[in-house]
Every structure is written in C-alpha cells, then in structure tokens.
Amino acid sequence: MDKNIKTEERFAQPANVETASAPKTAKSKLRTSPASAPRLGVEKTYKLYINGKFPRTESGRYFAVTDAKGRIVANMCRASRKDFREAVVAARAAFSGWSSASAYLRGQILYRVAEMLEGRSEQFVGELTTMGLSKRAAAQEVTAAIDCIVYYAGWTDKYQQIFSSVNPVASSHFNFSILEPTGVVSTIAPQEKCLLGFVSEIAPIIAGGNTAVALASEENPLCAVSFAEVLHSSDVPPGVVNILSGFRDELTEQFASHMDVNAVIYNGEDMNAIKLVQEQAANNIKRVIIRKKPAAPDPYQIMDVQETKTTWHPIGG
Amino acid sequence: MSNVKHAIKLNYDTEWEYAPAPESTDHISLKDRYDLFIGGEFVAPKSGVYFDTINPANEKILASVAQAGAADVDRAVKAARGAYENVWSKMKPAERGKFIYRIARIIQERAREFAVIESMDGGKPIRESRDVDVPLAAAHFFYYAGWADKLDYAFPHKTPKPLGVAGQIIPWNFPLLMAAWKIAPALACGNTVVLKPAETTPLTAMKLAEVIQAADLPPGVVNIITGDGSTGASIVDHDGIDKIAFTGSTDVGKIIQRAVAGGDKKYTLELGGKAANIIFDDAPIDQAVEGVVNAIFFNQGHVCCAGSRLLVQESVAEEVVTKLKERMQTLIVGDPMDKNTDIGAINSAAQLERINAYLELGQKEGAAMYQAGGKTPKKGYWCRPTLFTDVSQSHRVVREEIFGPVLAIQTFRTLDEAVTKANNTQYGLSGGVWTDKGAKIFKVGQKIRAGVIWANTFNKFDPTSPFGGYKESGVGREGGLHGLSAYLNLH
Structure with a gap:
C-alpha cells in the first residue's frame, strides 16, 4: 500500500462526521475562494457509487487521501466486502436492461458521458493537480479520457459487424455467430492514471453491454469517484457502473471469487494478487483478464468481455 | 390422453424382431x-x-x-x-x-x-x-x-x-x-x-x-x-x-x-452442460419430438451439449410426453456394431454406475421415472432411454449433468417462464427452441445465456461453426x- 495513505477504522460513526478535526488545507485548492471575500469553501464528500446512488460504505470506515505535500485531501470510503456484494446485486439487476439496449443507444449514452466529462474538465484537472500532476499533464489526461470515451462510443454499433460471422456449414442450415456481453464484470482499475486508466477500463466493458463493479485506484481514487457524478448525469442507468474506493489487499479476493460475477479484470503487476485472482476466478469459471501494462484503446478490449453465441436453423420448406 | 393421436405401434417385445445388420470388423487392423x-x-x-x-x-x-x-x-x-x-x-x-x-x-x-x-x-x-x-x-x-x-x-x-x-x-x-x-x-x-x-x-x-x-x-x-x-x-x-x-x-x-x-x-x-430444449405450443410437434430424441439420446446422452432438460408449454405437454414415450419405445438399444442400433453401450462401468445412481436419486427425490421397454444384452453396459417427470427446479436430476440417456421434463406457461427456467443453471453451453414463429426464435435465442442455440434442430456440428459455453x-x-x-x- 502506498505510504501517503493513512488508515483508521471507525466503528461508531460514518466517516465524514468528524472531518472538521482533520486538517484539510489541501482541499480548499479545489474550490478556491478569493482572499478578498473570505468565504469558507463547501467541500465535497467522496462516497461510493452503487445502483445509481451515492452511499457511504456500510462499514463506516474511511481512509485518508493526501496530496503530493502530505496534506489530507479527502476521507475516502473504505469499501467493505458487503459493499462489493451490494454492487454486484445492482450490476446483475441492471444487466438485462443494459445488455438489451440497442447498440445505438449505448453509443449515444457513452457519447453523453464524454460530453459531461468535457463540461467538468476543470474539476478533474483540479483533482489531478492536487495529487501532484502538472497542469499540462492533468489537462492531457482529462482530454485523453474524454477522447477514449468518444472512441468507444463509436464502437458500440461496429464491433459486432467486425467480429461476428455467418458460418458456411455443410448441412442445410443457416448458421451465424454473434457477440453478447459476458455479464457482470468486476475490475480492479489501474493504480496509475487514475482518471484515464479508470475510464479506459470502464468504457469497453459497458460499450459491449456488460455491467461493471470497479475498484478505483487506491493511490488516487479522487477522479474515479468523481467520475461517478459524470456517469450519473449521463443517462447511464443505475447499476450499470458501480464504483468503490478501498484497499486492493482487502477486496481483490472478493472481486475474483464472487459467484455472480462472470469476468474479472486485474490491472497491475503484483504476481501474488494475479495468482489469487486466477485461482479464485475458477470458483465459477470466470473469464480472467490480466493487464500488466495499460493498453491503448482498441476493440479487442471490448472482445475480452464478449461471448460468442452461435445459432443454427434449418433451411427448408 | 383422449385428444392425443397415438402412433401406430408394432410390439417388438413379443411379436416382431429386427433382423440383425452388423457392420463387419474384418477390415480393421488393431495391434494387441x-x-x-x-x-x-x-x-x-x-x-x-x-x-x-x-x-x-x-x-x-x-x-x-x-x-x-x-x-x-x-x-x-x-x-x-x-x-x-x-x-x-x-x-x-x-x-x-x-x-x-x-x-x-x-x-x-x-x-x-x-x-x-x-x-x-x-x-x-x-x-x-x-x-x-x-x-x-x-x-x-x-x-x-x-x-x-x-x-x-x-x-x-x-x-x-x-x-x-x-x-x-x-x-x-x-x-x-x-x-x-x-x-x-x-x-x-x-x-x-x-x-x-x-x-x-x-x-x-x-x-x-x-x-x-x-x-x-x-x-x-x-x-x-x-x-x-x-x-x-x-x-x-x-x-x-x-x-x-x-x-x-x-x-x-x-x-x-x-x-x-x-x-x-x-x-x-x-x-459440462445441462441444456434446456424448449417446445412452444406452436411448434411442429412431431418434428420437435424427433428433435428431443436426438438431443438427449444421441451418443447415449454422453454429450456435453445434450438437451438433457425439456421445457414444454403446458398446453402441449401431454401430447409431447405421450408421443415421446411412444417414440422411445421404438428406439433400439443394443449392439453398437448393428447399423439399426439407436442407442449403443454406455462408455464404461464407472459411467453406468454414475447414471444408475442418478436414476435412483431421481426417484428418491420424488420424480416419476419412465423407461422404454426392450431387452438389453446380458454382457456390456446398458441404459435404456429414460424420462423424469414431476420434477422441479431444485431436483438434482434437473440441475446436475448426468451424461447419460436421461431426460428431465418440466412445463411452463409463458415465454418468460421458459427462459427463466432455462437459464436457471450454472451451465450455459447450449439451448434448443422449437416454434413455428420466427420472431419467437430470435427472442428466445437472444435470451438464453448459452454459446450454441439450436432452433428447430439440435446437436448439429460443423467445423466452421464456433462452439463453446x-x-x-x-x-x-x-x-x-x-x-x-x-x-x-x-x-
């Protein structure tokens, strides 16, 4: 775990009730108030995103995220296994509707996500710079994330045409293979590039009609959790994307072992974690996708979480 | 039963016999x-x-x-x-x-x-x-x-x-x-x-x-x-x-x-698999019954994609089951080398034991078992074609892969109920749908979570056709x- 994340467990109270006692100097950077008009900034409470709602973790635990200078920026929800299970329930419930939404509609909704992110660029640049990125690097990451979503929005009604087939069987049958989403996909998003990495992870999953439960970058979860607000205002149906913040060490096993998850994606190079994911995935023959290095967006990432369905019908009178 | 048309039956147990039609084995070479x-x-x-x-x-x-x-x-x-x-x-x-x-x-x-x-x-x-x-x-x-x-x-x-x-x-x-x-x-x-x-x-x-x-x-x-x-x-x-x-x-x-x-x-x-074959009331029933036979009795039911569950729409259930039983009575169980044989030998003693354990279990769980009559050879491993009715979703003969000529039959009323039952399984290898209505084929085919859908057919394979679950x-x-x-x- 990264050094600049301090953890505490609280049992009696939700995480943010006592935040006044914590030093929050860095947070004000996100919403500056001019010195001439001394006004106390209204600080955002970072919460989970489950089933289209923003609950706190049921566990009441938090972890502090600090900026590059070690100042506390936010108390993030430290999601529990129960939060994860609830997110899976939401994702499963959303699957039927989202997977049968037309490709055109999914494309429009994804494009809408890009529009909303564009409109909130400044907020994300602010979060990224707070965490130590230069303004230029932050702006680049945000625009890359927007473009990534537009790219996958365009794929929703095209990958099927590229990767499906009509199969010339020898018998008198019409036979075709189409792609269908694998189902509920759990993903442990990359630690690096907390916005672009997260968006690159989610976009191909939902472009293909799957629903997702994602764990935000542990080192820098701010952007991923704020991205929930973008999704929320983009007509993405509740439950299609569920976002948790928390500890990889604690949640990885659950992401891989849950019996109602159909595929698990792990981003990172920790060989012990990779082995754990691969082993636990066998509980219900999950598809396992390991991404050690970030990959440039391409339709094969949509294909990673697609199933091929082949249909036969006799030809005759 | 009164409104179901029965097939004309020949009684092979007592009055008729098939003449043997054995394939010769003299042209093969096998080393010791x-x-x-x-x-x-x-x-x-x-x-x-x-x-x-x-x-x-x-x-x-x-x-x-x-x-x-x-x-x-x-x-x-x-x-x-x-x-x-x-x-x-x-x-x-x-x-x-x-x-x-x-x-x-x-x-x-x-x-x-x-x-x-x-x-x-x-x-x-x-x-x-x-x-x-x-x-x-x-x-x-x-x-x-x-x-x-x-x-x-x-x-x-x-x-x-x-x-x-x-x-x-x-x-x-x-x-x-x-x-x-x-x-x-x-x-x-x-x-x-x-x-x-x-x-x-x-x-x-x-x-x-x-x-x-x-x-x-x-x-x-x-x-x-x-x-x-x-x-x-x-x-x-x-x-x-x-x-x-x-x-x-x-x-x-x-x-x-x-x-x-x-x-x-x-x-x-x-x-593995536990595929459901769904018969709607608008299906060509005789064709569907033949399809069900092929789905579950092909290769003694030793098929991962076998249609080992049958879901029949309630209004035609009686007709389908009656016709299926009649058809089963004409299936010839016996010498694999005979060109007339429909159902050969169970692959091994161990597999026969597994199948028999399920037959016992099904009855113990309260299901009604039907086996077509007919003699089986004394030597070798044999299982007559078998049906289970009066089963519910929780019966193990409905849930588990038996890998033998054993079919579990359930009924349904609506398309949604059929799809829900079909998908209520850990498996997703194949599925079958029988109906004369094209729109229904596409709807059901889309909703079944399985890698191969056979519509008005079953157990067809081809090298050009992707297969998997x-x-x-x-x-x-x-x-x-x-x-x-x-x-x-x-x-």
Missing part, C-alpha cells in the same frame, strides 16, 4: 498393444505400465495401451518443443496447411476403419461414428488446413503468432472428433501438440497417430500419449507447455483453471474463425 507416439515414433513408456481398453458392449479386451508417466510427458513435451522451434514454426504456412490437408484425406480414405474402431472402443452406434464422428473429424482437418496461410486476415489490426506447445486433454464421448477439434486448429496456427486421449477410448487416437506418421508430418509436431488423470495432471503442470486445451467435466475444468493460476499458460475449457460451461470457442484465437497470440 499400443505404445506412446512421441517424436514421430511409437515408443514404450518409461513407466513400463500398460492398461487394457475394452469394448463396453461385450467387456472384451481390445488392446492394451501405455500409461504415460511424468517422465513420458516430459519426453513428449520436449519432442513437441523441438519440433516447434526447429521445424513447424519456421515452415511456410502454406506448407503447414498441406500437411493438415493430408491428414484430412487419409482419414477420409480410412473412414470405415475409424468408424468401426470408434464404435468398438467407445460403444457408440456405428451409424453415428460412420455418419457423424469420422466425417466431421476429417472435415475439421480440411477446414483448418486452409486457415494456415490466411491467419493474417482473421484478426484485423493484429499480427497473429503461434503460442508454442499445446497440451490437449480430450474426453471419451467423441474420441476421434475431439482429437480433430484440438489438433487441427493448433497445427494450422503453427503450434505443436501433446494430446492425451481419454483412458477408456484411446484407440482411434492411436490410429490417428498412424495417419500422422503416414502423412509424413515432421516428427514431434503431434505427440499422442495415453494414460489416466495423472497423465493429464502432468501435462497441465508441465513448464514446457504454453497452452492447455481441455474438454471434460466442469469439476476438472476448475481444477485446471486453479492449477495454471500464477503462470503464463493460456487455456481454453469446454466443460457461457458461465461454467467453459472459456473460449472451438471451431470456425473464432476457434483460431485459442491458439494464437495477437500482437
């Missing part, structure tokens, strides 16, 4: 003992152990085959690695393809021999091995041969590269056909192979080794080693293997998925263009 096929030669196992393979229809020993131990697996993997590095990966793809075409042609030439041995060793009716298994095996090699020099067209924007050495473990239900499903695409993609046939059905694989020798394949490109589960485990665990391709039970599939965790081996798994029925596809990616790295 088969060694391992490694590096292009037949070599004795280092383990020194052999075991017998029997004919399940008469329990007579057909031949003894070698038990490959870990040292033998190692030798086979090294032979495959050498052939991969030195020959196969360097060969012009078109030449590689021509070798595979040769295999297809020789199988076609020796088709009758293969069919007879397949039925003797595995118990399946000669009609099936002759008309399905062997021609499809040849077709598979022929199809994938042509891909060898066309791989660049299969995956846009990617450069396909072979994986290396593939370890392939196949089941006993379609011995030669499964060998073809595994070997053909692996070779076409430039990989070399170590293949292990199932313990109870090794003979056609050893005959295939002879074909591979006759086709002059470079030594080591295909290695075929016989043995039991421990041989399979040695293959899965071997460091020199780049990819595992397994067809078999979901339980073993999970063991394999765990075993390769943390390593670099790729894998594809073709596992959703959920716990497996990972990856075999057959067709989609089957190539299992044997390639895409850069």
Whole structure:
C-alpha cells in the first residue's frame, strides 16, 4: 500500500462526521475562494457509487487521501466486502436492461458521458493537480479520457459487424455467430492514471453491454469517484457502473471469487494478487483478464468481455 | 390422453424382431498393444505400465495401451518443443496447411476403419461414428488446413503468432472428433501438440497417430500419449507447455483453471452442460419430438451439449410426453456394431454406475421415472432411454449433468417462464427452441445465456461453426474463425 495513505477504522460513526478535526488545507485548492471575500469553501464528500446512488460504505470506515505535500485531501470510503456484494446485486439487476439496449443507444449514452466529462474538465484537472500532476499533464489526461470515451462510443454499433460471422456449414442450415456481453464484470482499475486508466477500463466493458463493479485506484481514487457524478448525469442507468474506493489487499479476493460475477479484470503487476485472482476466478469459471501494462484503446478490449453465441436453423420448406 | 393421436405401434417385445445388420470388423487392423507416439515414433513408456481398453458392449479386451508417466510427458513435451522451434514454426504456412490437408484425406480414405474402431472402443452406434464422428473429424482437418496461410486476415489490426506447445486433454464421448477439434486448429496456427486421449477410448487416437506418421508430418509436431488423470495432471503442470486445451467435466475444468493460476499458460475449457430444449405450443410437434430424441439420446446422452432438460408449454405437454414415450419405445438399444442400433453401450462401468445412481436419486427425490421397454444384452453396459417427470427446479436430476440417456421434463406457461427456467443453471453451453414463429426464435435465442442455440434442430456440428459455453460451461470457442484465437497470440 502506498505510504501517503493513512488508515483508521471507525466503528461508531460514518466517516465524514468528524472531518472538521482533520486538517484539510489541501482541499480548499479545489474550490478556491478569493482572499478578498473570505468565504469558507463547501467541500465535497467522496462516497461510493452503487445502483445509481451515492452511499457511504456500510462499514463506516474511511481512509485518508493526501496530496503530493502530505496534506489530507479527502476521507475516502473504505469499501467493505458487503459493499462489493451490494454492487454486484445492482450490476446483475441492471444487466438485462443494459445488455438489451440497442447498440445505438449505448453509443449515444457513452457519447453523453464524454460530453459531461468535457463540461467538468476543470474539476478533474483540479483533482489531478492536487495529487501532484502538472497542469499540462492533468489537462492531457482529462482530454485523453474524454477522447477514449468518444472512441468507444463509436464502437458500440461496429464491433459486432467486425467480429461476428455467418458460418458456411455443410448441412442445410443457416448458421451465424454473434457477440453478447459476458455479464457482470468486476475490475480492479489501474493504480496509475487514475482518471484515464479508470475510464479506459470502464468504457469497453459497458460499450459491449456488460455491467461493471470497479475498484478505483487506491493511490488516487479522487477522479474515479468523481467520475461517478459524470456517469450519473449521463443517462447511464443505475447499476450499470458501480464504483468503490478501498484497499486492493482487502477486496481483490472478493472481486475474483464472487459467484455472480462472470469476468474479472486485474490491472497491475503484483504476481501474488494475479495468482489469487486466477485461482479464485475458477470458483465459477470466470473469464480472467490480466493487464500488466495499460493498453491503448482498441476493440479487442471490448472482445475480452464478449461471448460468442452461435445459432443454427434449418433451411427448408 | 383422449385428444392425443397415438402412433401406430408394432410390439417388438413379443411379436416382431429386427433382423440383425452388423457392420463387419474384418477390415480393421488393431495391434494387441499400443505404445506412446512421441517424436514421430511409437515408443514404450518409461513407466513400463500398460492398461487394457475394452469394448463396453461385450467387456472384451481390445488392446492394451501405455500409461504415460511424468517422465513420458516430459519426453513428449520436449519432442513437441523441438519440433516447434526447429521445424513447424519456421515452415511456410502454406506448407503447414498441406500437411493438415493430408491428414484430412487419409482419414477420409480410412473412414470405415475409424468408424468401426470408434464404435468398438467407445460403444457408440456405428451409424453415428460412420455418419457423424469420422466425417466431421476429417472435415475439421480440411477446414483448418486452409486457415494456415490466411491467419493474417482473421484478426484485423493484429499480427497473429503461434503460442508454442499445446497440451490437449480430450474426453471419451467423441474420441476421434475431439482429437480433430484440438489438433487441427493448433497445427494450422503453427503450434505443436501433446494430446492425451481419454483412458477408456484411446484407440482411434492411436490410429490417428498412424495417419500422422503416414502423412509424413515432421516428427514431434503431434505427440499422442495415453494414460489416466495423472497423465493429464502432468501435462497441465508441465513448464514446457504454453497452452492447455481441455474438454471434460466442469469439476476438472476448475481444477485446471486453479492449477495454471500464477503462470503464463493460456487455456481454453469446454466443460459440462445441462441444456434446456424448449417446445412452444406452436411448434411442429412431431418434428420437435424427433428433435428431443436426438438431443438427449444421441451418443447415449454422453454429450456435453445434450438437451438433457425439456421445457414444454403446458398446453402441449401431454401430447409431447405421450408421443415421446411412444417414440422411445421404438428406439433400439443394443449392439453398437448393428447399423439399426439407436442407442449403443454406455462408455464404461464407472459411467453406468454414475447414471444408475442418478436414476435412483431421481426417484428418491420424488420424480416419476419412465423407461422404454426392450431387452438389453446380458454382457456390456446398458441404459435404456429414460424420462423424469414431476420434477422441479431444485431436483438434482434437473440441475446436475448426468451424461447419460436421461431426460428431465418440466412445463411452463409463458415465454418468460421458459427462459427463466432455462437459464436457471450454472451451465450455459447450449439451448434448443422449437416454434413455428420466427420472431419467437430470435427472442428466445437472444435470451438464453448459452454459446450454441439450436432452433428447430439440435446437436448439429460443423467445423466452421464456433462452439463453446457461457458461465461454467467453459472459456473460449472451438471451431470456425473464432476457434483460431485459442491458439494464437495477437500482437
């Protein structure tokens, strides 16, 4: 775990009730108030995103995220296994509707996500710079994330045409293979590039009609959790994307072992974690996708979480 | 019952008898003992152990085959690695393809021999091995041969590269056909192979080794080693293997998925199933009944994609079940070598025991069991075609894969109920739908979470047609263009 994340467990109270006692100097950077008009900034409470709602973790635990200078920026929800299970329930419930939404509609909704992110660029640049990125690097990451979503929005009604087939069987049958989403996909998003990495992870999953439960970058979860607000205002149906913040060490096993998850994606190079994911995935023959290095967006990432369905019908009178 | 039209019945138990129509076996050649096929030669196992393979229809020993131990697996993997590095990966793809075409042609030439041995060793009716298994095996090699020099067209924007050495473990239900499903695409993609046939059905694989020798394949490109589960485990665990391709039970599939965790081996798994065949009231009922028979009694029900559950719309349930029982009474259970036989021998004593345990269990759980009459031979392993009615979703005969000629029948009222019941399973390999309405076919076909949908047909296979499961029925596809990616790295 990264050094600049301090953890505490609280049992009696939700995480943010006592935040006044914590030093929050860095947070004000996100919403500056001019010195001439001394006004106390209204600080955002970072919460989970489950089933289209923003609950706190049921566990009441938090972890502090600090900026590059070690100042506390936010108390993030430290999601529990129960939060994860609830997110899976939401994702499963959303699957039927989202997977049968037309490709055109999914494309429009994804494009809408890009529009909303564009409109909130400044907020994300602010979060990224707070965490130590230069303004230029932050702006680049945000625009890359927007473009990534537009790219996958365009794929929703095209990958099927590229990767499906009509199969010339020898018998008198019409036979075709189409792609269908694998189902509920759990993903442990990359630690690096907390916005672009997260968006690159989610976009191909939902472009293909799957629903997702994602764990935000542990080192820098701010952007991923704020991205929930973008999704929320983009007509993405509740439950299609569920976002948790928390500890990889604690949640990885659950992401891989849950019996109602159909595929698990792990981003990172920790060989012990990779082995754990691969082993636990066998509980219900999950598809396992390991991404050690970030990959440039391409339709094969949509294909990673697609199933091929082949249909036969006799030809005759 | 009053409004159901009964078929005209001939009573074969007392008044009529089928004249035997046996396939001759004098044209085949079987050795008493088969060694391992490694590096292009037949070599004795280092383990020194052999075991017998029997004919399940008469329990007579057909031949003894070698038990490959870990040292033998190692030798086979090294032979495959050498052939991969030195020959196969360097060969012009078109030449590689021509070798595979040769295999297809020789199988076609020796088709009758293969069919007879397949039925003797595995118990399946000669009609099936002759008309399905062997021609499809040849077709598979022929199809994938042509891909060898066309791989660049299969995956846009990617450069396909072979994986290396593939370890392939196949089941006993379609011995030669499964060998073809595994070997053909692996070779076409430039990989070399170590293949292990199932313990109870090794003979056609050893005959295939002879074909591979006759086709002059470079030594080591295909290695075929016989043995039991421990041989399979040695293959899965071997460091020199780049990819595992397994067809078999979901339980073993999970063991394999765990075993390769943390390593670099790729894998594809073709596992179990409990497919639902759905008959709507607007279906052509006679055709559907015939389809149900084919779905569950084909190959004694030893089929992972068998339609082992039947969901019938309530309004036609009585008619369907009556007609099905009448049709079952005309199915001939017996000598696999007889060309009239519909249901051959159960593959092994162990499998028969498993099936019988389920028959007992089903009745104990309160289901009504129906078995078609008729005599079965005294020697050998037999199971008459069986139905369970009065079952609910929680019955184990509805939930678990029996892998025998045993059908569980449930009813439904609405399309949604049928789909919900069909999908209420850990499996997702196949599904069937019977209706005259095209729109309904597409709707149900879309909603069934399974890799293969047969609409107004069932149990059809073709090398161009991708096959494989959703959920716990497996990972990856075999057959067709989609089957190539299992044997390639895409850069």
